[in-house]
Amino acid sequence: MQGVNEGGRAIYTLADFGSFHVGGRMVEVSGQPRKAIAFTPDMTYEHDPNGRFLVEQIYVQYFVPAERCFETPLTLLHGGGLTGVTWENTPDGRPGWLHEFLRQGFAVNVIDNVERGRSGFCAIDGVWEGEPVTRTAREAWDLFRFGSPNNFDAGKPHLGQRFPVGSMENFQRQFVPRWTTTSAAQFRGIGEALRRIGPSTLICHSQGGFLGSRAAVENPDMIRGVVGCEGAGWVEAVTPATVGDKPWLLLLGDYIEMSERWTKAKLDTLAFAGRVNAVGGTASVVELPKVGFPGSSHMFMMDGHSAEIAAWVGNWIRENC
Amino acid sequence: MQGVNEGGRAIYTLADFGSFHVGGRMVEVSGQPRKAIAFTPDMTYEHDPNGRFLVEQIYVQYFVPAERCFETPLTLLHGGGLTGVTWENTPDGRPGWLHEFLRQGFAVNVIDNVERGRSGFCAIDGVWEGEPVTRTAREAWDLFRFGSPNNFDAGKPHLGQRFPVGSMENFQRQFVPRWTTTSAAQFRGIGEALRRIGPSTLICHSQGGFLGSRAAVENPDMIRGVVGCEGAGWVEAVTPATVGDKPWLLLLGDYIEMSERWTKAKLDTLAFAGRVNAVGGTASVVELPKVGFPGSSHMFMMDGHSAEIAAWVGNWIRENC
Numbered sequence: 243m244q245g246v247n248e249g250g251r252a253i254y255t256l257a258d259f260g261s262f263h264v265g266g267r268m269v270e271v272s273g274q275p276r277k278a279i280a281f282t283p284d285m286t287y288e289h290d291p292n293g294r295f296l297v298e299q300i301y302v303q304y305f306v307p308a309e310r311c312f313e314t315p316l317t318l319l320h321g322g323g324l325t326g327v328t329w330e331n332t333p334d335g336r337p338g339w340l341h342e343f344l345r346q347g348f349a350v351n352v353i354d355n356v357e358r359g360r361s362g363f364c365a366i367d368g369v370w371e372g373e374p375v376t377r378t379a380r381e382a383w384d385l386f387r388f389g390s391p392n393n394f395d396a397g398k399p400h401l402g403q404r405f406p407v408g409s410m411e412n413f414q415r416q417f418v419p420r421w422t423t424t425s426a427a428q429f430r431g432i433g434e435a436l437r438r439i440g441p442s443t444l445i446c447h448s449q450g451g452f453l454g455s456r457a458a459v460e461n462p463d464m465i466r467g468v469v470g471c472e473g474a475g476w477v478e479a480v481t482p483a484t485v486g487d488k489p490w491l492l493l494l495g496d497y498i499e500m501s502e503r504w505t506k507a508k509l510d511t512l513a514f515a516g517r518v519n520a521v522g523g524t525a526s527v528v529e530l531p532k533v534g535f536p537g538s539s540h541m542f543m544m545d546g547h548s549a550e551i552a553a554w555v556g557n558w559i560r561e562n563c
Numbered sequence: 564m565q566g567v568n569e570g571g572r573a574i575y576t577l578a579d580f581g582s583f584h585v586g587g588r589m590v591e592v593s594g595q596p597r598k599a600i601a602f603t604p605d606m607t608y609e610h611d612p613n614g615r616f617l618v619e620q621i622y623v624q625y626f627v628p629a630e631r632c633f634e635t636p637l638t639l640l641h642g643g644g645l646t647g648v649t650w651e652n653t654p655d656g657r658p659g660w661l662h663e664f665l666r667q668g669f670a671v672n673v674i675d676n677v678e679r680g681r682s683g684f685c686a687i688d689g690v691w692e693g694e695p696v697t698r699t700a701r702e703a704w705d706l707f708r709f710g711s712p713n714n715f716d717a718g719k720p721h722l723g724q725r726f727p728v729g730s731m732e733n734f735q736r737q738f739v740p741r742w743t744t745t746s747a748a749q750f751r752g753i754g755e756a757l758r759r760i761g762p763s764t765l766i767c768h769s770q771g772g773f774l775g776s777r778a779a780v781e782n783p784d785m786i787r788g789v790v791g792c793e794g795a796g797w798v799e800a801v802t803p804a805t806v807g808d809k810p811w812l813l814l815l816g817d818y819i820e821m822s823e824r825w826t827k828a829k830l831d832t833l834a835f836a837g838r839v840n841a842v843g844g845t846a847s848v849v850e851l852p853k854v855g856f857p858g859s860s861h862m863f864m865m866d867g868h869s870a871e872i873a874a875w876v877g878n879w880i881r882e883n884c
Contacts, residue, residue: 255574255575256574256575259575259662263737264657282746289696293702295702306597331581340578360681362646362738363740365695365697365740374686376616380615415584416584416683418608419684419685419686422601449603452604474603475604475606503608506605510605542736
């Protein structure tokens with residue numbers, strides 16, 4: 243456990259921290275005309291849009307505490323339309339799960355998924371299909387179960403709901419565009435990141451549950467356990483070789499029954515747990531309201547009780563992974 | 564100065580670290596048809612492309628050492644087609660200037676400029692003009708003065724050149740697309756970041772020199788000094804109120820005379836220093852080869868002697884800012 247400084251704030255003593263990019267592939271462009279562009283008013287350039295462009299690389303930032311409670315590091319994988327910032331802070335300015343797990347003594351890797359954040363997106367015509375989609379706060383309000391769609395304008399959340407809805411605009415600053423056609427590149431990139439990181443416990447959220455579970459079964463030697471936070475679907479095929487002897491904790495928040503989408507996702511999660519357990523893995527589905535965390539939204543790593551949930555998850559990892 | 568652990572690597576003792584987004588503006592979209600999309604195979608959604616989208620926000624990650632050598636923090640602003648990762652590592656895997664300045668005892672803020680990295684880009688039609696441009700390694704080779712264009716394929720750099728050209732592909736992983744039409748949003752965002760950070764010494768690189776110098780003169784109360792690393796142009800208008808009594812260190816690398824573009828940029832830099840000094844500021848143009856750092860490329864925060872240059876810059880800041 244890390245200490246606390248005189249002002250009552252945490253002191254983080256790190257043996258190391260840093261970042262790297264890994265993976266990606268080269269795309270060759272040819273036959274395009276050169277184009278005069280101005281980088282700044284004082285610097286113009288005849289840009290050559292031809293050549294070899296590296297696309298679909300993935301970014302990882304890592305933090306290693308000097309005193310570790312647990313040998314296996316954590317790898318944190320965010321959900322759709324978001325970046326690794328999901329784990330760095332809450333919209334109302336509290337520390338994120340990155341900080342909570344560091345203070346518990348875990349080494350932590352934070353991924354920006356392919357296409358998101360510091361991984362960079364691909365702007366070369368024809369490489370990715372379709373157009374990126376951007377989310378409004380109104381869409382997030384419904385999708386993330388902060389409140390009924392009808393109550394967005396009034397800012398009135400579900401009864402007992404713990405997401406800091408007074409900071410919706412600041413939460414919206416974390417939103418980034420997302421393609422809906424890049425899953426293959428993303429799970430390949432996540433696999434590259436997992437192999438570079440080495441064996442770790444994967445904590446994955448929402449779209450990251452779908453992509454992370456697939457990357458996990460394709461890289462079983464790199465996975466010591468998985469904490470799936472409301473995965474929006476899970477990998478289909480599991481075998482004794484890919485999930486046997488591994489612990490999976492599948493967390494669900496509150497208000498599931500008020501949403502057709504999340505009711506279906508809960509059934510998908512239960513079915514996935516069944517598939518894992520049927521081949522020798524150990525999957526538990528845990529509803530957060532039943533273990534002391536009522537009011538949990540889809541973004542429970544940012545809810546008012548986010549630190550307490552991180553403590554509970556950290557205990558589970560120390561005992562099971 | 565931070566300590567060194569038993570393995571010979573640095574220990575970073577932080578009073579605090581974290582991140583925030585700030586700024587941006589709302590864009591209203593209406594009249595567009597709803598669109599069925601699949602977030603994952605298991606989760607489809609009828610996306611509403613209408614509503615209020617937040618664009619042009621800016622991301623800052625900060626690190627505060629427990630023992631500070633200097634009260635005023637640093638703010639690091641990267642150049643075009645790059646992100647804050649510029650300061651986090653070198654392509655050959657050494658720590659970046661972020662680490663060097665932290666170890667010297669400075670609090671450090673790292674910006675992802677508007678449109679880049681974790682700030683997110685705007686994918687709403689019609690908000691930004693034009694298309695984003697992506698750089699090849701070949702283009703960077705010439706533009707960043709690693710070597711003659713004719714020697715790119717052979718990987719043969721300029722004589723004595725210190726950039727780790729053996730890691731060009733890994734460097735390319737840090738490249739992100741950039742618009743050439745977003746300067747106004749970017750310097751507004753940088754201003755928002757500077758005001759949220761509070762008074763700091765700004766270290767800005769390349770396109771960040773142009774944008775950062777403009778944000779600096781628009782927010783003089785937030786600037787204790789500026790280290791401009793090969794700015795690709797500088798703000799035009801300076802006055803006693805905006806730059807008077809402030810120190811500006813304008814650094815230039817090596818091989819300037821081999822490039823028409825950088826020869827012009829050097830003249831622009833000398834002219835800018837003249838404008839600053841004429842109204843009571845203190846601007847010095849320093850050519851790195853003349854102070855012990857021959858072989859410096861445009862990316863001298865990543866060159867083989869990057870740590871030594873950071874030490875030199877840190878001394879300058881402690882003595883002048």
